[in-house]
Amino acid sequence: MSATPAETDITRIEVGTGELRRSIAMRIFRAEPASSQPALVWLGGYRSDMTGTKAIEVEGHARAVGTDCIRFDYSGHGSSGGDYRDGTISRWIEESLAVVDHAAAPRMILIGSSMGAWIALRLIEKLRARGEADRVAGLVLIAPAPDFTAELIEPNLTDIEKASLAERGFFEEPSEYSPEPNIFTRALIEDGRDNRVMKGPVETGCPVHILQGMRDPDVPYTHALKLMEHMPADDVVMTLIRDGDHRLSREEDIAKLKQAIDGMLTKA
Template identity: 60%
Template sequence: MADTAPQILDVAGIPVAVRRREGREPGIMWLGGYRSDMRGTKAEALDGWAAKSGHAFTRHDYSGHGESGGIFRDGTISLWVEQSLAVFRSFAHGRQILVGSSMGAWVALRMIEELHRSGESKRIAGLLLLAPAPDFTSELVEPNLTEEHRRALEQNGYFEEHSEYSPDYPNIYTRALIEDGRANRVMDRPIDTHCPVHIIQGIQDPDVPHTHALKLVGRLPADDVTLALVPDGDHRLSRPQDIAMILRAVEELVKQAG
């Protein structure tokens, strides 16, 4: 399936690439991380699981990512949430389990807020957050800005930072992303997801400290949250044992969904 051309959804003039596997409810919707795409290890593993289990699976690339159009530097949380909601409403039919990785967890939580406002919250059957990074711009980026970073933001509108995952392509953080991130914060108040939540977090994560996941848990209803800390897990959570844990969590959420 991954070798076929994606479907294209026009969202406010931007072509968003979508891959959809038909199947039964609850469906699974993948929400990738910052600079990730829908053909990564975890997304492919979930697609394989969906093929075997018969569940529907929906995934897409945000603008500026993977097979979608748009310019990466133009991206903001608001824009990527808008695109994800459009994909959800156009392709993910019936009840869904959202699986958000890193920044995708932030997108998922903002989606749930918007779906609740529009009276669609019952469509969310569960939430699986992997190395979740909600509010990462204000919680993890801004507190560590150097004077050099601040000058670059003021003069150029962005700054670059080395990425150990793609050494030839540094991470880019724009002033627009940071400012928009403040308007999309979710961890400054209680978060009512209206569904069971499973969180998987690596203790050895160099990008999102496990204390961030613990803080997130403190914002969620305690009776609906399961947190799994992986002692030797990193940010990617893409090793075979990590993938196995992710699939077990999905299966548990499917059972909880009834």
């Protein structure tokens, strides 16, 4: 894999007001000379951050092709302020919109990993509502998990987990990626219902490339197929990786990610 020559500096913006105010950390790479290509915007997954393998590789690729790259951490993640247990999809969408507005990218390719794919789809809806849907030139979705709270968590809750949600407002489950357990709150799950995207046709108005591992233990590939079925009007390509897991961070997976990005840049 390639390596980013030097880590981009962290800058910050404040999002929200009063008790909801939080500091959001960003790493914004600006190509020199200035690029006319869409900026690459990294939208990470639940409890991941902008220093992960795929995020760094995306910026490295932006450098290689001569375009801008925007990475950031949701509140409660990585270098941003706050506790992730206070996070909701609505809150993280608000932060994502604030970051792309701050970065002033006229056109973007959104690259959403796992939960980040859900954020990307909702971000497009927010931009469309403002009359700015044409800012998104393409979507690359990696192991996409839109509506995961309603589609993947709620139907599989045990009686113990239901009781914990009712009595404590959250439940815990072991994480394969951290020694600390995942904590899913009642607020996250209830807010997730309000942010569902697969309740009808999903129209992005741009080309979409989905990368999905068939050995993903967290988001089954059938979920990606379901998402694709909800996108009848879009130009959608799906790459199923037979031996791919949820992270898709191996060298061969990263190569496919870069190919998908290049395909979007060609269409832009």
